[in-house]
Amino acid sequence: MEESGLNFDLLKKCADCGACYDLCPSSLHIEGYDPRAVIKDILAGDFEKWTDSEHIWQCLECHHCVEICFQHYGFENAMTAMRKYATRSGKHPIQVKRGWDMFAKTGRLGEPNLGARKRLNLPEPAESGEEEFKKLFAIYKADKKTGTEEKNES
Amino acid sequence: MKEFAIFWGCTIPTRFPFIEKSVRTVLDALKLPYTDIDGFTCCPEKSLVNNVDSGMWTLTAARNVAVADGEGVNVVSPCTGCISNLATVAKDLKTDTTKKKEVNKTLKEIGREFKGESTLKHLIPFLHDDFGVRPIKDKVKYSFKGMQVAIHYGCHMMRPGTALKADDPLNPKKFDTLVEALGAKSMQYMTKLTCCGQGLDRVDQHDKALTLARLKLRELKNLGADAMVLCCPSCYLQFDNNQFLMEKEGEKFGIPILYYTDMLGLAMGINPKDLGIDSHRMDAGPFLEKWAKLCQEEDALTSAERMKEGLNADSAFI
Numbered sequence: 001m002e003e004s005g006l007n008f009d010l011l012k013k014c015a016d017c018g019a020c021y022d023l024c025p026s027s028l029h030i031e032g033y034d035p036r037a038v039i040k041d042i043l044a045g046d047f048e049k050w051t052d053s054e055h056i057w058q059c060l061e062c063h064h065c066v067e068i069c070f071q072h073y074g075f076e077n078a079m080t081a082m083r084k085y086a087t088r089s090g091k092h093p094i095q096v097k098r099g100w101d102m103f104a105k106t107g108r109l110g111e112p113n114l115g116a117r118k119r120l121n122l123p124e125p126a127e128s129g130e131e132e133f134k135k136l137f138a139i140y141k142a143d144k145k146t147g148t149e150e151k152n153e154s
Numbered sequence: 155m156k157e158f159a160i161f162w163g164c165t166i167p168t169r170f171p172f173i174e175k176s177v178r179t180v181l182d183a184l185k186l187p188y189t190d191i192d193g194f195t196c197c198p199e200k201s202l203v204n205n206v207d208s209g210m211w212t213l214t215a216a217r218n219v220a221v222a223d224g225e226g227v228n229v230v231s232p233c234t235g236c237i238s239n240l241a242t243v244a245k246d247l248k249t250d251t252t253k254k255k256e257v258n259k260t261l262k263e264i265g266r267e268f269k270g271e272s273t274l275k276h277l278i279p280f281l282h283d284d285f286g287v288r289p290i291k292d293k294v295k296y297s298f299k300g301m302q303v304a305i306h307y308g309c310h311m312m313r314p315g316t317a318l319k320a321d322d323p324l325n326p327k328k329f330d331t332l333v334e335a336l337g338a339k340s341m342q343y344m345t346k347l348t349c350c351g352q353g354l355d356r357v358d359q360h361d362k363a364l365t366l367a368r369l370k371l372r373e374l375k376n377l378g379a380d381a382m383v384l385c386c387p388s389c390y391l392q393f394d395n396n397q398f399l400m401e402k403e404g405e406k407f408g409i410p411i412l413y414y415t416d417m418l419g420l421a422m423g424i425n426p427k428d429l430g431i432d433s434h435r436m437d438a439g440p441f442l443e444k445w446a447k448l449c450q451e452e453d454a455l456t457s458a459e460r461m462k463e464g465l466n467a468d469s470a471f472i
Contacts, residue, residue: 001318006421013389015346023417025348025349025366029365029366030291030362030365035438042235043277054269054359057354057357057359058350058354058357058359058362060310060351060353060354061200061201061312061353062310062313063313063314063323064227064309064324064347064349066313066314067313067314067324067467068324069317070413079341080205083205084204084205084208084370087206089207092205093357093358093359094358095356095357095358096202096205096356096357099199099202099356100202100203102200102207103196103199103203105227107194107195107196107203107263108164108196109164109165109196109198110164110165110167110168111168111173112167112168113167113168113169113171116171116172117167117171120171120172120174120175120430120433121175122171122174122175122178123190124191125167125190126190126192126194127175128192128193128194128195129192129193129194129217129218129221130195132193132264132266133195133214133217134218135264136213136214136217136260136263136264137210137265138259139260139263139264140210140213143216143260144209
């Protein structure tokens with residue numbers, strides 16, 4: 001969790017505050033969704049047990065908690081960090097992997113529906129940046145690899 | 155007005171091309187200088203891409219903004235998710251020069267540069283701020299007077315507030331003003347600013363997504379809303395598609411779902427079919443019928459008043 005970029009000082013206040021519970025749609029309407037329980041475990045270094053939990057995927061990223069928060073921080077940051085951690089550990093919903101694969105392959109999450117476009121008399125869709133995106137992705141991966149190797153050597 | 159590119163995103167062209175039809179038809183009718191430019195990709199979707207790789211999330215969004223920068227155009231999107239993601243990354247890079255330098259070092263290798271000069275706006279604040287409320291009122295041929303509609307803002311139209319600066323992130327008003335400019339009453343209801351909950355459908359939690367969809371739909375059914383109006387394909391998916399699925403299973407809500415451009419187009423006298431309203435899964439028929447009846451009554455009233463004025467006049471020539 002040290003690498004998550006989370007601000008532990010702010011999280012300590014989150015663990016005791018909970019002002020955003022009254023605005024958070026998931027806290028209000030999903031049984032068992034309790035961000036403070038997760039935050040307390042993150043602070044205690046005992047967060048592993050949440051990686052399998054469906055609750056860490058129930059944060060809707062509506063940013064309501066961040067806006068209402070007197071620290072402008074909110075539960076969302078803790079949930080995002082947990083999701084990243086879970087994904088890196090291979091514990092993520094199947095849909096996340098499916099979506100990522102499509103994104104990595106085409107730079108998009110779906111292709112324009114050409115049949116419907118014709119029926120609706122819509123113009124040809126503009127060209128996507130797929131090829132350039134693929135180049136960018138390849139450069140990024142290569143840079144990341146070099147970065148990791150340099151880090152390992154030092 | 156400076157030329158602007160529409161950022162359609164993935165969901166509208168893939169799943170709801172009729173929303174694209176509605177937006178284009180209305181922008182054409184308003185004679186707004188919009189353009190389609192080559193080179194955009196997925197914004198990218200935050201909850202998906204950022205969870206897997208935040209570096210690629212930043213780079214992809216920065217590249218999209220750089221594409222608009224390169225063409226010298228502003229960006230307007232009818233998708234709240236897209237504009238929020240683009241604006242979040244743009245704000246990050248504008249306020250973190252080290253990060254911006256790193257990103258531009260990589261982008262240079264594909265011949266792009268993130269400058270952040272293009273403004274990034276969602277369609278609703280754009281219509282409100284750049285086109286203007288008065289000009290919209292002037293375009294109304296058939297008012298929605300007598301109709302009450304429930305606005306669903308869509309969280310990412312104004313949040314995060316520091317990145318979008320589009321409206322008050324906790325008490326937005328612009329969408330209300332635009333709806334009332336068409337003569338309709340914008341309903342105030344308990345769950346008005348609650349998230350649609352569609353995100354749960356993207357993480358294999360369909361039942362929970364439906365729980366959140368029911369919240370608003372039940373309240374609006376009880377309050378007798380004539381329709382829900384929104385301006386986000388993800389929220390649209392939640393309330394049109396998922397409502398339709400729940401109705402098939404026997405839960406009845408009967409709330410027609412309209413895109414803002416549908417309402418604006420109708421008020422301007424555009425045919426519902428040219429706005430793609432016949433492609434919605436939830437039948438907009440009851441909304442249109444009630445409205446047509448009110449328009450006829452209004453018409454009859456206006457002519458009756460005119461007639462009365464004519465009869466009461468003392469003289470035809472003075």
